[in-house]
Amino acid sequence: MRESIIMKIHYGTALAAVALVAVHILFRMTQKFSDSLSYQNVIANYHFLPYALMLEVVLILLSVHGFNGLRVILLELKQGVAYERAINYGSIAATVALVAYGSRTILMAGMGMS
């Protein structure tokens, strides 16, 4: 994929993530911060389907943006065919692993498997 397209994805994920993370933070501010972290409240959040779907989208957006940012930093640091290939595939693998692990939590908590 061309770097110009990757940068558009990087900026797009950033803007979308800012909006959705703001909603995520506002959800914590609807009540006292410590109360919003109570077990029942957090489980209720996961059972609320629109919110759970939003968390999944935030997870994907931030993982893609975060690991692409790390990829950019590592490619600025050093260049070379083998190195660049390792960084590119490594960042894709890390993104997939983080999304899979986070999705597991959202699915299990949302389906009452806790």
Place this chain on the structure above:
Amino acid sequence: MAERLSNREGIRGMANPTRYGIERVAYWLQRLTGLGLLAYLIGHIYETSSIVNGKVAWEKMLELTQTPQGHIILTIVIGMCVYHTANGIRVMLGHGGIGVGKPGEPEYPYKAASLNYKQRLCIWVSIALAALAMMYGAAVLFGD
């Protein structure tokens, strides 16, 4: 070849925020906050995964994170998040050609049109917004 290699500073050069003014500091902070936020994201996903192990595991995790040290870390994360967002929007607009001025003839002392007062102001505003958000965040976290 030896001369070219001698100019390579590697990670030390990247970690040095000095020599090139506030724009370099902004670049350095953008990368530093990005790395910090990625580390927090991974930690946050791991932290919240404890909910699938039941109420006891969740409360045990809260005992670890809902401490003064945990609140200090969260306050720093708030600051990193706000700076990264505000400065990131400046960078995005700059890449789109907004606020970078028009190219002109290079004249002594060869000041780049793109490094103008608007850009510098935006960097300082990003830092100020981050400081304000940290103060608000600390008030909410410690005032609980």
